[in-house]
Amino acid sequence: MTNLTVVSVKNLHHSYGEKSVLKGLDFSLQAGRVYGFLGANGAGKTTLINLLLGRLKASQGSIEVLGNKAGSAAAKAKVGAMLQIGSLPANLTVIEQLNLFASYYKSPMSVSKALRLSDLNAHENTQFSKLSGGLKQRLLFAIAIIGDPQLVFLDEPSLAMDVNARQQMWQTIRQLKAQGKTVVLTTHYMEEAEALSDELFILHKGKIVAQSSPSELSHSMQMSEVSFASDLSEEAITALLPDWQWQVVAGKATTQCKAPSMLLKQAFAQGLSCDLLSVKPSSLEQTFISLTETAEHEDTTSANSTSDKSAKEQAA
Amino acid sequence: MSSLTLHSLKQEAWCDTKSVFRSLGFVIPALAFPCAFYLFFGVAMGNEKTSSYLLINYIIFGVMGPALFNFGVNVATEREQGLLALKQLSPMPASQYLMGKTFTALVFSTLIFVLLSSFAVVFANVSMSFLQWLQLYALALFGTLPFCMLGLVMGLSFSAKAAPALVNLIYLPISMLSGLWIPITMFPEVMQWFAWALPSYHLSQLGLSIVEMHQGFTLSWHLLGVALFTLPCGFIATKKYNSMK
Numbered sequence: 001m002t003n004l005t006v007v008s009v010k011n012l013h014h015s016y017g018e019k020s021v022l023k024g025l026d027f028s029l030q031a032g033r034v035y036g037f038l039g040a041n042g043a044g045k046t047t048l049i050n051l052l053l054g055r056l057k058a059s060q061g062s063i064e065v066l067g068n069k070a071g072s073a074a075a076k077a078k079v080g081a082m083l084q085i086g087s088l089p090a091n092l093t094v095i096e097q098l099n100l101f102a103s104y105y106k107s108p109m110s111v112s113k114a115l116r117l118s119d120l121n122a123h124e125n126t127q128f129s130k131l132s133g134g135l136k137q138r139l140l141f142a143i144a145i146i147g148d149p150q151l152v153f154l155d156e157p158s159l160a161m162d163v164n165a166r167q168q169m170w171q172t173i174r175q176l177k178a179q180g181k182t183v184v185l186t187t188h189y190m191e192e193a194e195a196l197s198d199e200l201f202i203l204h205k206g207k208i209v210a211q212s213s214p215s216e217l218s219h220s221m222q223m224s225e226v227s228f229a230s231d232l233s234e235e236a237i238t239a240l241l242p243d244w245q246w247q248v249v250a251g252k253a254t255t256q257c258k259a260p261s262m263l264l265k266q267a268f269a270q271g272l273s274c275d276l277l278s279v280k281p282s283s284l285e286q287t288f289i290s291l292t293e294t295a296e297h298e299d300t301t302s303a304n305s306t307s308d309k310s311a312k313e314q315a316a
Numbered sequence: 317m318s319s320l321t322l323h324s325l326k327q328e329a330w331c332d333t334k335s336v337f338r339s340l341g342f343v344i345p346a347l348a349f350p351c352a353f354y355l356f357f358g359v360a361m362g363n364e365k366t367s368s369y370l371l372i373n374y375i376i377f378g379v380m381g382p383a384l385f386n387f388g389v390n391v392a393t394e395r396e397q398g399l400l401a402l403k404q405l406s407p408m409p410a411s412q413y414l415m416g417k418t419f420t421a422l423v424f425s426t427l428i429f430v431l432l433s434s435f436a437v438v439f440a441n442v443s444m445s446f447l448q449w450l451q452l453y454a455l456a457l458f459g460t461l462p463f464c465m466l467g468l469v470m471g472l473s474f475s476a477k478a479a480p481a482l483v484n485l486i487y488l489p490i491s492m493l494s495g496l497w498i499p500i501t502m503f504p505e506v507m508q509w510f511a512w513a514l515p516s517y518h519l520s521q522l523g524l525s526i527v528e529m530h531q532g533f534t535l536s537w538h539l540l541g542v543a544l545f546t547l548p549c550g551f552i553a554t555k556k557y558n559s560m561k
Binding site for chain 1: 323334335338397401403404405408
């Protein structure tokens with residue numbers, strides 16, 4: 001199953017009325033891998049998931065899911081999903097809900113396995129209304145995998161989950177991957193995306209601005225995080241080293257830079273002792289911020305140049 | 317029907333029924349309302365003739381409520397909370413979800429028929445042949461369907477907050493204007509004509525024909541009246557369900 005294309009997206013555009021939400025996406029997803037989609041609120045992640053699930057019809061472009069049209073009966077039989085919305089009948093127990101959803105599929109996972117994988121064994125006879133927020137999320141996750149799908153969409157799956165439940169879910173996602181299944185994950189938790197994803201897509205205003213493995217993504221930005229102990233205030237350090245943006249928290253000064261050696265040379269020249277010095281590659285979170293800021297800057301520059309050009313044309 | 321579909325359909329119907337019957341706040345009023353009305357107007361204040369007349373009308377009134385509310389209010393809530401979206405993502409056909417809900421409404425119709433008939437026999441000495449009871453039960457089941465369809469249209473059209481108020485706004489006036497509480501012959505002529513547009517009036521007439529108390533119009537007109545209400549509702553509901561993502 002590995003190297004088999006499970007999702008193929010070509011020139012995908014989507015608009016809500018006048019508002020363009022996705023702007024020409026092209027990508028494919030392979031079997032047996034975990035894909036993370038990152039983006040700020042409104043970047044288009046949920047719209048993309050809804051299009052891949054066939055809940056929305058694309059304004060333009062094509063989507064193929066497991067060789068079928070997105071949302072077709074054949075695709076539905078092989079796809080599982082955990083959406084941001086999703087409530088279940090309040091008065092039915094965990095096991096009743098799982099039995100119900102399992103009955104929709106030809107070859108579902110056994111209910112006992114789904115309970116185990118979502119760590120819900122102790123709650124199988126509890127009604128949905130009596131579950132905590134985290135347990136409800138776990139049940140929705142169990143429902144997403146009960147059909148034993150080849151492709152699983154998880155839209156913000158670990159929201160409201162405690163640390164143990166999140167770790168359990170991560171383990172299950174890794175197991176699904178090991179079985180050759182593909183997982184598409186959207187999340188705001190960078191550590192989750194980094195820990196689970198083989199490949200990350202960073203969406204910004206409806207465009208893919210980066211697509212790579214988490215480590216490659218961090219390296220591609222060639223950014224480093226430099227920090228050292230300091231008694232100085234943020235303003236004082238900025239005055240001494242004005243080419244970088246500094247943050248001082250609890251006596252620790254931190255900045256992101258492309259050339260740490262140059263920064264350190266200047267710091268020593270300014271007489272800073274730089275005790276407890278640390279230089280490491282930027283975190284995924286910092287990479288994400290840098291990438292989206294760059295994309296935002298390019299958008300603004302492009303918009304400005306377009307408006308300048310049209311103003312000149314009008315003047316001419 | 318494949319064994320998978322049958323198994324899935326049984327699960328759907330059983331789960332919906334269990335879920336609804338565990339909500340006592342829904343079950344008790346749905347059953348108590350028609351029973352209390354019948355015991356008061358049909359038994360305590362009635363005679364042998366009015367007891368039979370009101371038995372039929374209160375059975376129609378009784379089956380309307382759970383069908384309208386289980387579809388109108390519960391579908392609106394399930395749609396808004398995302399349950400419908402989860403079900404639409406599965407390979408389960410839409411018809412199965414609706415059949416599950418219809419089964420619940422039919423269980424309520426059966427309970428209402430049994431309760432009201434028992435009161436009629438025990439307290440009001442209403443007497444009918446076995447065939448007449450059977451016809452009345454069949455009518456109670458058949459009469460559930462137009463209201464399932466109307467409830468479905470409402471559930472797919474209105475928000476979970478608006479649906480209960482709107483269902484109440486429709487349920488009680490329809491009951492009155494159909495002559496379920498007072499014979500429509502006591503209404504002004506314009507209102508009598510209005511009753512012809514309501515399925516509950518036609519169902520009431522079909523029921524009353526079993527005990528030969530109907531107004532005397534041909535039964536096929538009443539069947540046509542029910543069909544002309546149910547089919548467009550079914551068409552609108554299908555359109556709405558399919559366009560809803």
